[in-house]
Amino acid sequence: MPTINFIDADGVVTSAQGASGNTVMDIAVAQNVPGIVAECGGSCSCATCHVHLDPEWAPRVPEPDPEETDLLEFLEGADERSRLSCQLVISDELDGITVHVASN
Amino acid sequence: MAGPLNENSRVVIVGAGHGGVAVAGRLRQAGYDGKIVLLGDEPGAPYHRPPLSKTLLGESHAQPLKPTSFYTDQRIDLRSGVSVVGIDRRHRNVQTAHHGTIGYDTLVLATGSRSRPLKVPGSDLDGVVELRTATDAERLRGLLRPGTRLVVVGGGYVGLEVAAAVAPHGINATIIEREDRLLARVASRELSAHLEAAHRNSGIGVRCGAEVAAFVPRPDGALAGVQLRDGRRVEADVALVGIGALADDALARDAGLACDDGVLVDEDSRTDDPSIWAVGDATRRLVRGADAAVRLESIPSATEQASIAVAAMLGHDRPATEVPWFWSDQLGHKLQMAGFVHMGEETVVRGDRATDRFALFHLKDGRIVAVEAVNSARDYMAGRKLIRDAVPVDRRRLADTETPLRAVALVA
Numbered sequence: 001m002p003t004i005n006f007i008d009a010d011g012v013v014t015s016a017q018g019a020s021g022n023t024v025m026d027i028a029v030a031q032n033v034p035g036i037v038a039e040c041g042g043s044c045s046c047a048t049c050h051v052h053l054d055p056e057w058a059p060r061v062p063e064p065d066p067e068e069t070d071l072l073e074f075l076e077g078a079d080e081r082s083r084l085s086c087q088l089v090i091s092d093e094l095d096g097i098t099v100h101v102a103s104n
Numbered sequence: 105m106a107g108p109l110n111e112n113s114r115v116v117i118v119g120a121g122h123g124g125v126a127v128a129g130r131l132r133q134a135g136y137d138g139k140i141v142l143l144g145d146e147p148g149a150p151y152h153r154p155p156l157s158k159t160l161l162g163e164s165h166a167q168p169l170k171p172t173s174f175y176t177d178q179r180i181d182l183r184s185g186v187s188v189v190g191i192d193r194r195h196r197n198v199q200t201a202h203h204g205t206i207g208y209d210t211l212v213l214a215t216g217s218r219s220r221p222l223k224v225p226g227s228d229l230d231g232v233v234e235l236r237t238a239t240d241a242e243r244l245r246g247l248l249r250p251g252t253r254l255v256v257v258g259g260g261y262v263g264l265e266v267a268a269a270v271a272p273h274g275i276n277a278t279i280i281e282r283e284d285r286l287l288a289r290v291a292s293r294e295l296s297a298h299l300e301a302a303h304r305n306s307g308i309g310v311r312c313g314a315e316v317a318a319f320v321p322r323p324d325g326a327l328a329g330v331q332l333r334d335g336r337r338v339e340a341d342v343a344l345v346g347i348g349a350l351a352d353d354a355l356a357r358d359a360g361l362a363c364d365d366g367v368l369v370d371e372d373s374r375t376d377d378p379s380i381w382a383v384g385d386a387t388r389r390l391v392r393g394a395d396a397a398v399r400l401e402s403i404p405s406a407t408e409q410a411s412i413a414v415a416a417m418l419g420h421d422r423p424a425t426e427v428p429w430f431w432s433d434q435l436g437h438k439l440q441m442a443g444f445v446h447m448g449e450e451t452v453v454r455g456d457r458a459t460d461r462f463a464l465f466h467l468k469d470g471r472i473v474a475v476e477a478v479n480s481a482r483d484y485m486a487g488r489k490l491i492r493d494a495v496p497v498d499r500r501r502l503a504d505t506e507t508p509l510r511a512v513a514l515v516a
Contacts, residue, residue: 029174039404045440
């Protein structure tokens, strides 16, 4: 199973495996990663699962759809590597991905 | 005695909905190392409540809040099917219906809310149901098949979401609302009108200004229809009563805690007993931007309170609070609302209502106090920020979709 690495606002690294088809948010919720609140359960409504892609990984992740882009534009602390982790679907291509959890 | 928690402490959480589970998870995130006992009165593991109405007949209606590994990994002693029947504040324990007593150092009440009952003749008939829990949803699902005539009593969010969710499955839904419009308590007149049209266009019946006098049985005892006070009658096989919720604050009241349709909590989400906190639908509190203490029925409010309560329990700084917000999905309309609509004195429309992609900004003294966005997440997110910043805005620029939302504030 692919491995996801979370680095939280305090620099603590949490690594966990997740099955393909799950989202990065699902894994964060299961691991109780601080900063991923995920209030809406992954319906792209709440923007409380904000992460920054590691620079090395940013070019390798599929582009966000317009709905996600709309939520990100006015999100506090968002930048060009910001994503909502509920929209990042795990696949073998993303094995080893590192995301930085946004500090809220 | 109510000093910060330590590794020898025991936190008991009554209620395993969104709020209670959030408190448990947040305690571990914040470094608390003592015991956590999470008591839920429903059978099974905690679950997401919104899909019960939003996707009533879909595959994704049953979504656990967390995988079961979460509770073991996080050392959360989850006990499902346990009803708490009393609190002994002097001896710091709770009494359960079956398991005797459980002692606490810190108690968290996350008891949620219950459906407001409709007290009319026939409300105990088999075909008359409510929708609060997964068990309720299962029961309602079992009663619906193509051709079923469903009356939804109450044009609130739950009622609208259910009507929207079942209409595509060949169920004939009619919404009956006592007020003169749908969502009268929670949405603006403009949003109500837009959603009413959307429901009618999907074949859903809408009758506003109609009050239920009785549920009428058939000779065999099943539901035949709904009798309205004006003498009209609506034939129905199933009736869903969704006329709002009442705080489930009975435990707190019986224990002598200050309540007023909701457990009263302070800025730290603490009750008037320093060892007892409360979060979620069951509470009433002062909120940024509100003119009085309010009882918010929303997941964002419950999770915000969970973070606030945990910070206070552990002696950490109080986290910043958010503008209250809420979301709904119905008939292809993704709705996101923030702020207090009823405080607005004028409304600015941004976008074209005919395209089902627009936002309603509600202003008071030239500042935005609420936003209601339809398929328009950018307007919603910008609106939240503009509400929080409380800067005066230019109405014309706000209404002009060619003007970026970053440029709608009036420069001082």
